Amino acid sequence: MSLRIIPRIDIKGPNVVKGINLEGLRVLGKPSDFAKYYYENGADELLYMDVVASLYERNSLQNIIEETASDVFIPITVGGGIRNLNDINTVLRSGADKVLINTAAIKNPEFIREAANNFGSSTIVISIEVIKQQNNNYLCFTDNGREFTGINAIDWVQKIQDLGAGEIVLTSVDREGTGNGFDDELIKSICAKLSIPLIIHGGAGSSEHVLNTAKEFPQIDGFGIASMFHYHFLKEYDIINKNFDEGNIDFIKKGLHPKGISPTHINSLKSYLYNNKIDVRLF
C-alpha cells in the first residue's frame, strides 16, 4: 500500500498560518498558492484546517475550497468548525472530498455515526489532538488544542472506529510545529487498536523523521506535514507582491525558518522514502 504524503495547510481567514503546539498565528501566505504548488509537485492529498473556526465559532473556508478545487485535482480534506450535517454538505459541495472533525465529535460522539451514515464512512475523518500528561497518559483536546476534555486518546480511538469513521488524523500537539520528530510512543499505543486508515501529523522536521517512523510503523497510511514543506515553498514564494489585508507577516518577510525544521521539497521526501524501500507514489 503506498504511503500518502499529505501537506497540511492551516488557515485563518484568508491566510495560511503556522503555529507551534497549535498556538500562534504567523502568516505564511495564501492557501491556494500553497495548494497549487503542492498539487503540482507530488502531493497525494491536501489537508485544509481552519484553526480558528471552533474558537471564533464561524465557518469561512468555502471560497478557499472552491478556488482550490478548480485547479487542484487530488483529494482535499477540510477541517475546522464542522459542527453538523449541513456544514459537511456545504464543504463537500464546495469541492472537498472528506471532512475532518474533532470538537463536534467529542462533544457528541453519535455525530460520527450520523455523518458516516449520511455521507459514507470514507468521507468522515476524525481528528485527534493529543497532549501528553505528567503520568504519561495521552489526553484529547478540542478547539485547536485549547480545551481540556479529560478523554483518553486510546479509548477514544476505539470508540471512533466503532462509530463508523473512515480515517483518523492523529496530531501530537506537543510535537506540532517544533520539528522534533514524531511521538513514536503515542503512535505505538494508537496503532495497536487501529483497523481504519491512520494519518500521522505533528513533529516532522526532516526526511529522516518521516522515514524512521514509517519504517517502525508500517500500519501508518499517511503523514500530514506542514512546516517542513511550507518553509521550503517559501523560499520561492514571492511574498512581497502579495496583498495581505490582515495578518502579521513580519516573520516571513525576514526569510527565515524555525531552527528545528529542514525545509524540504515534497518530491525530495518522496524520493528519499522510495529509495529507502517505502512504497510511495513517485511523481
Next chain:
Amino acid sequence: MMEKKNTQGRYNLPEEVLFCKKCVISNQRPRITFDENGVCSACNFAEYKKSKVDWGQREKELVELLDKHRRNDGSYDVIVPCSGGKDAAYIAHELKHKYNMNPLTVTWAPHIYTEIGFQNLHNMIRVGDLANILSTPPGVTHKKLTKLSFEVLGDPFQPFIYGQYNFPLKAAVQYKVPLIMYGENGEVEYGGDMKNAFKPTRDYKGDQAKHYFSNLLPEDFLKYGLNENDILPYMPPSDEELDSLSTEIHFYGYYKKWVPQENFYYCVENTGFKPNPVRNEGTYSKYASLDDQLDGFHYYLSYIKFGLGRCTSDAAHEVRDGHITREEAVALVKKFDGEFPIKYFHTFLEYCGITEEYFNQVIDSWRSNHLWEKDNNGDWKLKNSL
C-alpha cells in the same frame, strides 16, 4: 455589607464608556486616551511602530548602548527582569547570543508557581543557557500583603508588582550592573501615559507610583499592621544608591518592534518554552502570563473594576499586532472575557486565608455603578459591552 469603594474616583474613570474603534479596549483602562476619531493611544502607537519607526536605526542605538555596557570579564553587564515567561527569555537570550552581553535574569517569585511556569523558567536557564536569580520574600508576610491589597486596592497582585519593579533595582545595586532592560513599556504599548513613548528609558524616580503601583506604595501598608522590616523586601534601593551607580532602565520594545507572539515563537525555538496545554482562564491564548496560579484573580479584578478582563487585554494587543481582526477580537471577548478563574479559586482563598463570602464581598465592593447593574435574575451584568 462591605463599604463600596470609589473605583471610579480612584482611577479617574470617565462616566461614559467608549470602546476603541480599532481594537477592543475601552476608555476605562486607567490613563488611556482616545483621539478625536475614537482610536485609543495604544492603537495609534501601534500604527506609529509600523510605519514611522526606523527599526534599523533603533537597532544601531541598541548596539551603541550595549557596546557601552558590555563587560568581557565574565561579570554580568545587564539585568533582565524576568518571570520565566516568553518576553524576558527572548530578551535575555538575544542579548546574550546575538549581542554578546552577559545578562543576569532576575525573577521576583510569583505567589505560587504553576507547573508550566516553573518548567519554562528552568528551561530558560538550561536550554537558553541563561543565569537566573530567583527572589522569594517571606511567605507569611507575602500572603498578608496579598490579602490586604486584594481588599484595599482590588488587586491581589500588588506585592508581586512591587517586587517586579523594585527587585531588579536592588539586584542592579547589589551586582553593580547599571543597565536594566525591561521588555515593553506597558503604558505606551497597551494604553496609558504616553510620556515615554519616544524615548528608550524610564525614570526610576517618580513614575512608579502612578504608572505601576496605582498610587499605593509599600510604605502605605504600614497602617495595616505591617512594620518597616516586613516591607523592606518590597522596597527599592535608595535613590542615592541608584544615582551613584548611574542606573538606567531601558525598554527593549523601543529598540525592537515588540510583538509578543513573536517572542513566543522565539522562545519555543531557543529557550525550551512551552505554552500552556490548555487556554488560560478568561482568555483564548496559551502563551502569555502562565507563571502564577493566582494570575487569574488579577485579571478578574480588572474585569470587575474596569470591565476589561484578560481576553480583552490579549485580544486588543493581538489586533494591534495584526494577528486578528477587530471582528475576531470582539467574538473572542464575548466568548471568554470575565470567565471566572475557578481552577485556582480554592487555592486563592486558602492562600489569603479568606472565605468565599468575604471574597464575594470584596469583589462586589469594587464594582462601580457606572459599569455594573443587576439583571432580571439578580445577576451582575456590564452595562456596556462591545
Next chain:
Amino acid sequence: MSSNRKVAIIDYGIGNLYSVKKACEYVGLDSIITSNKIDILNCGAMILPGVGAFGNAMNNIQEKDLIESIQQFAKSGRYIMGVCLGMQLLMEYSEEFGKQNGLSLIKGGCKKFNFNENVKVPQINWNKIYSPNQYEIFSEESPLSKISQGTYMYFVHSFYVEPLEKNNILSITSYDNFEYCSSICKDNIFGFQFHPEKSGKNGLVLYDNFKNLIKK
C-alpha cells in the same frame, strides 16, 4: 441532438459533483450538473458520480425517477462514464446489506473486500492500474488511452465490481495481493472505481480522452 457535446453530470444527492465539473471544465468539456430528465436527454454524454452506500444511492436515483432515463441513455449509444460508486451502480446488484439491484447495464455484481483484520478497508489509497492482459496497453478507444501501465490513480472503496464477462474488464488493480477489476467497459459504457477527477494529471488525461470520444 447528436451534435450536442455537453455532458450531464447526474445529481442524485451524493458525490463530489463540483470536482467532476471542474475536471470537465479543465479539459474543455462543457457540462451541466442536473437531475432533470429533459436536460439529461438533451446531453451528448453522461457522467454518473457517487460516493457512499449503494442502497442509498439507488434509492435516491429511484426517487428522482432517473432509472429509466439512464437506461434509455445507455441504449441510445451515447457515452456514459460511471465514477466510483457510480460505476458500481451500473452493475446488476451489490452485496451491500443483502442483495440490492443496480442499473443492470453490465452483467455482474459488487462484492465487499474480504481481508483479514490487518488489511484496512475501505481502501483509501493511490494504487496502480493495469491492462487485464499482460503486455497489452489500454485501448485507444477508451478513456484510458495513452495512460501508461502501472499509473497511480486514487481509490476509495470497500466494494469492488466483478463483471461476468471478461471483455467488460478494462483495468485491474491489486490490493494486498488481491487482484480485482478497477475499470469496466461495454460499448458506450465505461466505469472507473477510482476517482479520475482526484487522480492528478493522469486523471485529467482520462477526462480529456472522454471528451475526445464524445467529439467523434
